[in-house]
Amino acid sequence: xxxxxxxDSQVPVFEEAPVELRxxxxxxxxxxxxxxxxxxxxxxxxxxxxxxxxTLVKGINGFEAEFNKSQTSFHLRxxxxxxxxxxxxxxxxxxxxxxxxxxxxxxxxxxxEL
Amino acid sequence: xxxxxxxxxxxxxxRGQNVTFRCDPISEHNRLYWYRQTLGQGPEFLTYFQNxxxxxxxxxxxxxxxxxxxxxxxxxxxxQRTEQGDSAMYLCASSPTPGQGAxxxxxxxxxxxxxxx
Numbered sequence: 001x002x003x004x005x006x007x008d009s010q011v012p013v014f015e016e017a018p019v020e021l022r023x024x025x026x027x028x029x030x031x032x033x034x035x036x037x038x039x040x041x042x043x044x045x046x047x048x049x050x051x052x053x054x055t056l057v058k059g060i061n062g063f064e065a066e067f068n069k070s071q072t073s074f075h076l077r078x079x080x081x082x083x084x085x086x087x088x089x090x091x092x093x094x095x096x097x098x099x100x101x102x103x104x105x106x107x108x109x110x111x112x113e114l
Numbered sequence: 115x116x117x118x119x120x121x122x123x124x125x126x127x128x129r130g131q132n133v134t135f136r137c138d139p140i141s142e143h144n145r146l147y148w149y150r151q152t153l154g155q156g157p158e159f160l161t162y163f164q165n166x167x168x169x170x171x172x173x174x175x176x177x178x179x180x181x182x183x184x185x186x187x188x189x190x191x192x193x194q195r196t197e198q199g200d201s202a203m204y205l206c207a208s209s210p211t212p213g214q215g216a217x218x219x220x221x222x223x224x225x226x227x228x229x230x231x
Binding site for chain 1: 118162205218223
């Protein structure tokens with residue numbers, strides 16, 4: 001079984017400040033890791049993913065994340081946020097074999113303020 | 115490539131009624147997934163198809179829920195005798211057949227928001 005923990009339910013931050021959204025996972029098998037963003041009343045948009053290779057992954061809209069196997073973490077970062085980054089962010093994990101269904105965390109609401 | 119589409123976007127129904135949602139995946143995507151998202155929570159897996167075969171169902175998918183993908187293209191999710199607890203956003207996602215590195219990525223539709231009165 002797999003699980004994802006997003007400890008921060010809400011993260012307020014001022015525009016142009018850096019931000020880090022935390023994600024920790026638990027799994028007994030090898031995993032793929034994803035970050036999705038959801039704007040109000042919309043579906044999920046893929047921000048970035050870790051499948052293999054370099055542990056530092058760059059995604060859209062200036063976001064990046066680092067896979068840390070020893071700490072079972074996949075934290076999302078952005079050096080300078082914009083008002084338009086205000087949204088719900090979900091970390092997700094899937095096993096590398098069979099099914100590939102996603103297990104999501106409970107989400108982090110990023111609120112960017114002026 | 116027009117992305118994953120879902121219909122309807124919103125559905126309001128009375129308790130006890132049946133509802134059906136449709137999902138059209140990205141063309142040539144073999145895998146199709148259904149998830150349910152309740153308020154303040156992350157999406158939860160319901161079921162998935164490889165072409166027309168339904169390969170896994172979550173325990174969340176009670177006997178009142180049925181999903182089909184008859185020709186391996188679009189899929190329908192039906193809920194019979196709806197209950198207020200069924201109120202949620204129902205999300206559909208598609209992907210190429212996994213196991214080939216970059217192909218292990220699911221692309222989501224806009225969702226169908228169900229409200230059961």
